[in-house]
Amino acid sequence: MKEPFVVASWPSVPVEIVRAAGFRAVFARGACAPTPTADQHLEPGVFPRRLRHLVEHALTGRLSDAARIVIPRTSDTDYKCFLYLREFVRSGVTSALPPVILFDLLQSGGAQIGGYDAARAHALLDALASASGRKPSADDLRQEIVRANGARSAARRLVVFRRIVPRVTGTELFPLLAAFWELEPERYVAAVNGAARAFAKRPALSGPRVLLTGVPVDGPELHQAIESHGAIVVAEIGPWGSGAAGDDVRVDDDPIRAVADKYRADAVGARTPAASLRRWSERMLDDVDAVVVSLPPEDAVFGWDYPALRDMLQARGMPHVCLRSDQDQALTPDEHARLEVMVSAASTLQEARHG
Amino acid sequence: MADKQLDTTTAASAFQKQWFADLRRRVFDERQPYALLQADVPFELFDLLEIPAVSNQWWASIIAAKRQAPQFLGAMDADGLHCGLCRYCSLGFASTRYADAGEPPWGGLPTPRLLCARLTCDCIHRVFELWAEAFGAELFEIDHPGAGELPERWWELGRRQWRELVEPHRLAFLVSTLESLVERLEAISGRAFDRNALRDRLELVNQQEEVFDDVRQLIATAPECPVRMTEQITNVMATQWVRGSDWAIAHARAFRDEVQQRVDAGVAACPGERARLMWVGAGLWHDTGFYTAFESSHRAVFVWSMYLAFGPDGYIRYGLDDPMAALASRTASFNEYLHNPPWAAEWLVHQARAHRIDGALVLRPRSMKPAATGRLFIERALEDAGIPVLPIEADVVDGREWDADAARADVRSFLETRVLQ
Numbered sequence: 001m002k003e004p005f006v007v008a009s010w011p012s013v014p015v016e017i018v019r020a021a022g023f024r025a026v027f028a029r030g031a032c033a034p035t036p037t038a039d040q041h042l043e044p045g046v047f048p049r050r051l052r053h054l055v056e057h058a059l060t061g062r063l064s065d066a067a068r069i070v071i072p073r074t075s076d077t078d079y080k081c082f083l084y085l086r087e088f089v090r091s092g093v094t095s096a097l098p099p100v101i102l103f104d105l106l107q108s109g110g111a112q113i114g115g116y117d118a119a120r121a122h123a124l125l126d127a128l129a130s131a132s133g134r135k136p137s138a139d140d141l142r143q144e145i146v147r148a149n150g151a152r153s154a155a156r157r158l159v160v161f162r163r164i165v166p167r168v169t170g171t172e173l174f175p176l177l178a179a180f181w182e183l184e185p186e187r188y189v190a191a192v193n194g195a196a197r198a199f200a201k202r203p204a205l206s207g208p209r210v211l212l213t214g215v216p217v218d219g220p221e222l223h224q225a226i227e228s229h230g231a232i233v234v235a236e237i238g239p240w241g242s243g244a245a246g247d248d249v250r251v252d253d254d255p256i257r258a259v260a261d262k263y264r265a266d267a268v269g270a271r272t273p274a275a276s277l278r279r280w281s282e283r284m285l286d287d288v289d290a291v292v293v294s295l296p297p298e299d300a301v302f303g304w305d306y307p308a309l310r311d312m313l314q315a316r317g318m319p320h321v322c323l324r325s326d327q328d329q330a331l332t333p334d335e336h337a338r339l340e341v342m343v344s345a346a347s348t349l350q351e352a353r354h355g
Numbered sequence: 356m357a358d359k360q361l362d363t364t365t366a367a368s369a370f371q372k373q374w375f376a377d378l379r380r381r382v383f384d385e386r387q388p389y390a391l392l393q394a395d396v397p398f399e400l401f402d403l404l405e406i407p408a409v410s411n412q413w414w415a416s417i418i419a420a421k422r423q424a425p426q427f428l429g430a431m432d433a434d435g436l437h438c439g440l441c442r443y444c445s446l447g448f449a450s451t452r453y454a455d456a457g458e459p460p461w462g463g464l465p466t467p468r469l470l471c472a473r474l475t476c477d478c479i480h481r482v483f484e485l486w487a488e489a490f491g492a493e494l495f496e497i498d499h500p501g502a503g504e505l506p507e508r509w510w511e512l513g514r515r516q517w518r519e520l521v522e523p524h525r526l527a528f529l530v531s532t533l534e535s536l537v538e539r540l541e542a543i544s545g546r547a548f549d550r551n552a553l554r555d556r557l558e559l560v561n562q563q564e565e566v567f568d569d570v571r572q573l574i575a576t577a578p579e580c581p582v583r584m585t586e587q588i589t590n591v592m593a594t595q596w597v598r599g600s601d602w603a604i605a606h607a608r609a610f611r612d613e614v615q616q617r618v619d620a621g622v623a624a625c626p627g628e629r630a631r632l633m634w635v636g637a638g639l640w641h642d643t644g645f646y647t648a649f650e651s652s653h654r655a656v657f658v659w660s661m662y663l664a665f666g667p668d669g670y671i672r673y674g675l676d677d678p679m680a681a682l683a684s685r686t687a688s689f690n691e692y693l694h695n696p697p698w699a700a701e702w703l704v705h706q707a708r709a710h711r712i713d714g715a716l717v718l719r720p721r722s723m724k725p726a727a728t729g730r731l732f733i734e735r736a737l738e739d740a741g742i743p744v745l746p747i748e749a750d751v752v753d754g755r756e757w758d759a760d761a762a763r764a765d766v767r768s769f770l771e772t773r774v775l776q
Contacts, residue, residue, distance in 0.1 A: 043731055045439075046724045073501040076477045080695060080728040086505060087696035087732065101503075108474055108498040112531045116500070119524060270477040274484055295437055300724040303437045304481035310435055324437065 004132065007066045009054055009081060011181045011239040012074040012267035013103055014259045016144040016249065017121060020136040021128035023067060027181055028054040029218045032328040041084065041093070048298050049328050050218055051081045058085060064096040067131045070124070072103040075270035077298075101127050107264050107271045117260040125256065141255040148249065151185040154192035155245035161199040162234040163287055166209060168199050170223040170233025170241075178218075180244040205232050208289035208346035212236035213281055213309070214302050215294055216243075216268055217327050225331050226292055229343040233292075235284050237277065238268050242284075270301045281309060290346035291320040292339070296327050319345040357583070357647040360624060361617075363610040364586040367593035370602065375461050378407050388468030388543050391447070391486070393479065395689040396471050396497065397682050399556050399599060400537055404544040409464065410596050411472075412637075415446040417460050419640035419752040423450075426457030428753050441478050442722045442753045443637065448486040466490050468543055471536065473497040475690040476724075495539055497532050500525045502688055509688070509698050510668035510705070517672055517684040529683035554678040559599035561671050566607040567591060568667035573614050574658060575710045579623035580631060581614050584657035585646050586624075588638060591663045598670070629654035630774045633707055633742075635733060636718025637726065638662070641754030648763050653770045659710045661693060668702070695729040700736035707742050714743045714774040716766065721750040743773040 005024040018025040030049035035042075038055035047055075057063050071082035085100045087093075104120045106113050129135050155177055161167045176195055180188060210231045212222060216238020223233045235242045246266040250258040268277070285291070291313055295303045306322065313320045319342045323335050331339070359365050381387040390401050394412040401408040418424050424446055430453030431445070432438065450459045467490060472483040474496055487494035504522050506512055512520045521529075537548045574580055574587070590610040594603035617623075632649075634657055639645050649655035669692060672681040692698045707715060715737050720727045734744045745766065749757055 041731060043727050046727050076475075076724075077728075079501045082501065083505070083691070083695045083729075084732075090505075090697060102501050104501045104503065106498045106500060108480070108496050110496065110498060110532055111535060112528055113498065116524070116528050123524075271474070271480070274481055295439075297439060298724070299437070299439055300441060301477045301481060303440050304478060304485065306437075307435045322435070 002065065004067050005065075006068045006070055006128065006131075007054070007063055008070045008072070009051060009078050010072055010074055010267075010269060011244075012072040012105055012263055012269055013070045013124075014121065014263050015181060016141060016148050016255075016259050017125050018070075018128060019147070020141045020144045021125060022132035022134040022136075023128060024184075025182060026066070030328045031219075032326075041088070045297055047077050047081065048215075048296075049326070051077055055081065055084065058097055059088065059094050061094075061096040063098060066098045068098050068128060069100045070103055070128075071100060072105050072267075073271075074105055074107065074267055076300075077270070099131070105260070105263055105267070107267070107269075107273065109273065113264065114257070114261065117264050118254075118257040121260040121263075122256050138253075138255055141259070142251055145249045145251055145255055145258065147185040149251070151180055151183075151188040151192075152245040152248055154189045155180050157196055158192055158199075159242060159245070161196070162232070165204045166232045166234050167202040167204055169205065169227050170210075170212070170236065171220045171227055174220040174223055174233075174236070174241050177242070177244045178240040181239075207232050208343055208350050209234040209287065210346075211281070211284050211288040211291045212241075213291060213293055214306075214322075215296055215299050215327065216240065217294065219328065222292070222294060222323075222327055225336070226339060229336075229339050231290065231339075231343045231346065234288060237280065243268050274305055277305065278308070282312070285312070285316065285318065288318075289350050290318060290342050292342070293320060293322045294327055295322060295324055297324065317349070319349070357585075357644065357650075359586060361582060361586050361590070361610070361613050363606065363613050364589050366609070367590045367606060370606070371593050372461065374597070375409075378409070379462055379465055381407065382465040389465070390469045390471055391464070391467040392470070393444070393472040393475075393483075395473050395475065395686060397533065397686055398596060399553065399560065399682065400533065400540060400548075402597065402600065403552050403556060404537075404540040404546050404548060406468070406540060406544055408596070409467070411444060411447045413592065413596060414450075414464065415443055415752050416638065416640040418446055418450055419754070420643065421460045422641070423457045423460065424641060424752050425755050427453055428755065430456035439722060439724070441476065441482070441724065443720075443726075443751050444476070444479060444723075445482045446752045448482050448489065451486060452489045467492050469493050469495060469539070471495045471497070473686070473689075474499045476726075493539075495536055497529070497536065497686075499690070500528055500687075502691055505697055507697060507701065508705075509692055510702055513668065513685075514671045515673045517674075517681060521684045521687045525687055526680060526683055529687055530679050533679055533683055533686075550678060553682070554675045556599045557672060557675050557678050557681060559604060561673065563594060563598055563604050563607045564667045564670045566604070566611050567663060568671075570607075570611050570614050571663055571667060573611075573618050574663075577618045577623075578621075579628040580625065580656050580658045581617040581623060583624045583647060584634060584660050585643050588660060588662045591666060595666065623656075625650040625654055625656040627654050628656050630713045630770060631656060631658040631711055632774075633657075633659040633703075633710065633712045633715040634718070635661070635703060635715055635737075636720065637723070637751045639718075639747075639749055640752055642757060642759055645759070645762065649766060649770060653767065653775065655714075655766075655770050655774070659706060659712060664706055665693065694726055696732040699729050700732045703733055704736050704740045704742075707737060707740065712742055714745065714769065716745050716747050716769075718751070719746045719748040721748060721756075722753065723751070743769070745769040745773075
């Protein structure tokens with residue numbers, strides 16, 4: 001029998017809660033395949049590809065085996081996707097859709113937010129538990145936190161192989177980091193340990209180290225494009241790469257609150273407070289030689305951070321490129337040319353630094 | 356732009372200009388605090404604590420109407436803020452951040468003591484944080500929980516059954532956030548908040564919106580539309596920013612009386628009216644002449660926009676035993692009512708039918724991505740209801756790529772091929 005699963009639109013849906021309720025989590029990702037059915041209902045230039053694909057799958061019956069679809073409130077487009085999916089069912093556009101749940105995780109800094117998020121995390125657990133028929137105890141959830149923390153620890157070990165002196169490309173490492181969200185923790189730890197042993201034997205890679213920032217990527221396509229010019233992507237913003245693990249979830253008397261606190265603080269997305277992303281980028285800049293900022297056409301948020309980042313980079317004398325292409329499509333020749341110039345400038349600086 | 360047809364429109368425009376001059380005087384000369392707010396923040400709380408408040412969207416519309424937007428928007432572009440970022444909510448910020456680029460209307464905004472925004476769209480946090488930084492002022496954010504339950508016919512529930520319209524956890528969250536806001540405002544103003552005064556104010560707001568309900572009914576039922584849409588907006592919005600105040604209620608009544616007189620006397624905005632049009636979306640502030648451009652050629656008159664209609668349906672709350680909860684229930688889902696399924700489409704069809712609309716022009720916003728959502732549901736629902744739709748692609752404050760002639764030609768063609776047949 002197929003393992004019961006829920007589909008989520010972004011990894012701000014806690015895997016600990018999904019697993020405690022007896023499900024496997026499957027997350028929506030972008031791809032360059034066409035989405036003709038979704039395109040009839042989603043306005044162009046607004047929704048990212050991962051949501052267009054989620055809706056395409058929903059409207060063509062390919063999510064009918066999922067127990068639930070969980071949409072987090074961690075971006076406006078996700079929230080609108082939730083409203084659309086509900087409307088498709090209400091208006092009879094589709095009937096082959098599992099129930100759709102909104103996980104209303106808020107990320108601003110008000111005094112009320114912590115309690116609100118904990119209550120919504122509790123509601124999510126209850127909703128999933130009623131779907132599975134399994135009523136998890138606090139101990140069950142704590143157990144899932146411990147398992148996921150084990151996987152986080154493994155993911156952090158992986159990150160070491162790209163920091164300071166990289167031994168692995170971003171293209172190779174990104175899928176390993178991203179697998180944190182969907183693999184069972186024990187299988188993830190085993191896979192990471194195997195990879196880590198192999199990476200440890202590798203020589204250091206040469207080439208300027210690049211930070212990939214802007215709109216978080218959910219696949220390695222941009223890494224490939226950047227690394228085709230001889231650079232190494234050593235960090236990227238967002239939950240799929242460097243941010244997959246983050247800090248451990250607290251293990252204490254209130255596991256629901258601990259999970260809610262972790263995801264509010266660490267889930268990187270369109271509603272993550274700008275100051276927290278700025279602090280993360282600033283920390284990363286000490287260990288990189290160049291920066292690529294990806295602002296695809298549907299961006300409505302991360303572009304606001306660009307002038308301050310650009311000024312910071314210019315003050316440090318660090319080369320950067322801002323790309324406006326769709327993250328799932330090939331870069332334009334002009335963008336490749338600008339990447340080439342950036343990598344060349346970063347290489348020169350790197351050589352100068354190392355004598 | 357067409358001449359004003361109503362005396363109250365002239366009075367409303369004069370009031371706004373004078374109000375802003377008074378604000379500048381109070382801030383500069385008397386060092387009084389004021390606040391800059393997103394349009395969907397509860398202005399009543401600020402007014403009750405004697406902190407005057409300027410609406411971001413109102414200020415953006417004034418900059419655009421005064422033809423100053425291109426300079427500030429050009430400065431944004433030059434600073435690397437890409438063209439896909441929302442211009443409507445950020446034009447005010449641009450007029451502060453890039454102040455040297457243009458001439459802000461009426462002397463420009465003084466430095467506010469506080470900025471306050473509901474985090475409806477994702478970009479609002481960014482825009483207001485940058486704006487607060489540019490001013491060196493404090494920012495208070497009201498987060499926006501998502502609606503999980505979507506009861507139908509929200510405009511009927513909202514007046515008396517508003518507790519059923521908003522899920523209890525969302526309502527409680529918003530009440531708690533507004534209480535925190537009040538604490539900040541008390542600290543800023545040095546005054547104590549009076550809950551009874553809030554109840555009284557909300558009752559006055561109800562009275563004002565009931566007057567607008569009368570006006571809406573006059574417009575919907577008169578043989579020909581008695582007041583242009585642009586003049587509806589001027590009169591309504593001048594009062595909405597100071598809603599429940601003595602001036603607002605008196606002006607709303609004067610507006611209603613003037614419209615009533617025109618109906619009684621058989622005076623129409625466009626005599627010989629042949630087509631009644633609906634505008635769906637925010638106003639085209641850089642080209643308001645667009646809305647009267649088809650009167651003489653086709654006898655087509657814009658009858659409806661959300662600005663008047665949303666007053667009675669969105670604001671009236673009866674049963675004010677807990678006034679903060681009533682206020683929170685009004686604030687909770689503004690964005691969803693106006694843009695998203697199922698709420699926006701069913702309300703717009705209902706309004707279109709009530710106003711005997713012959714054709715709807717639906718804004719396809721160029722840079723306001725969140726406001727662009729729900730549009731396809733709206734267009735489909737109107738067409739399904741037998742109301743022809745013409746999508747209009749435009750930015751509401753950025754007229755730099757707006758081809759006014761081409762847009763007018765599209766509307767003429769729409770009128771001739773789909774509306775006036």
